[in-house]
């Protein structure tokens with residue numbers, strides 16, 4: 001299949017909508033990461049998304065809307081606290097899980113009785129949904145297991161020839177996927193940290209539970225609240241090791257354990273002259289780390305790194321999202337100095 005390369009101009013948005021109306025699948029920009037979109041109300045389109053990504057069929061997709069009024073048809077009921085969240089954080093990087101309605105095809109939910117919905121703030125994404133007049137199912141537009149794509153070039157590297165088209169909307173503003181919160185039980189449960197922080201959620205919801213899978217590797221045989229948590233994630237080809245400790249100790253450790261194909265994944269200004277170094281944002285600025293982390297993980301593969309020693313991020317606020325992605329990229333391999 002030839003993948004059509006589209007711009008984010010009006011006539012190309014209409015072309016993109018035509019492809020989606022014909023049950024095709026198109027990679028589209030959002031403020032978090034690029035999504036691989038298809039008609040959320042058609043099982044046929046949804047199946048194509050799973051196939052192109054090589055995604056396990058029990059890992060459910062997020063449904064994207066362009067206006068709050070489209071939400072009610074997708075869920076059984078919108079409780080007050082869900083509406084309060086949406087009014088505060090939509091459009092934006094927050095996904096809300098509620099019991100699903102009958103119009104959601106089974107293919108989307110991977111056997112669950114809930115559906116995840118979000119309204120992106122990216123204007124191109126919302127213009128595409130508007131032009132389709134149906135909601136779009138869209139997982140991150142990467143090959144399953146690879147780092148999520150934050151540029152059109154990342155998407156092409158993974159999916160060129162496997163999808164109908166890509167809309168190039170430049171690089172993504174947030175850089176990590178949306179925060180996912182489940183409201184299916186009495187106490188809200190944070191399943192995936194992102195640009196909307198636990199503190200921001202607590203301001204609206206009061207008490208929330210942070211799912212154990214946010215911090216820790218799922219134990220053997222445990223049932224994941226979010227099926228995505230159990231799969232290998234964000235992995236570059238290189239082996240990534242997270243190093244916790246001061247910068248001086250980090251450098252000392254790297255030098256003591258150097259091989260031919262060692263690289264650093266460090267903060268801006270921490271690069272070493274004699275060892276290949278890739279940076280992921282500023283040390284004191286988790287938002288800049290979020291913006292760069294996936295691009296940096298891909299860059300490490302490009303330079304042929306085999307062993308990567310990564311600096312440990314602060315895991316507060318947006319930093320919790322950065323930590324969550326990096327610890328998975330490292331397969332939970334952490335060395336405390």
Ligand code: TXA
Pocket residue numbers: 030032033034035036059060061062093095097109112114115116138139140141176177178179180191192225226227228229
């Ligand atoms: O920012 C984002 O959310 C991006 C952009 C494209 O919108 N999308 C994205 O989708 O990250 P994906 O499929 O890569 O991640 C969705 C996550 C997965 O971990 C999945 O298991 C979880 O959300 N999820 C989806 N529906 C769920 C449900 N009903 N219950 C529990 N977890 C769910």
Ligand code: MG
Pocket residue numbers: 139140148
């Ligand atoms: Mg993903």
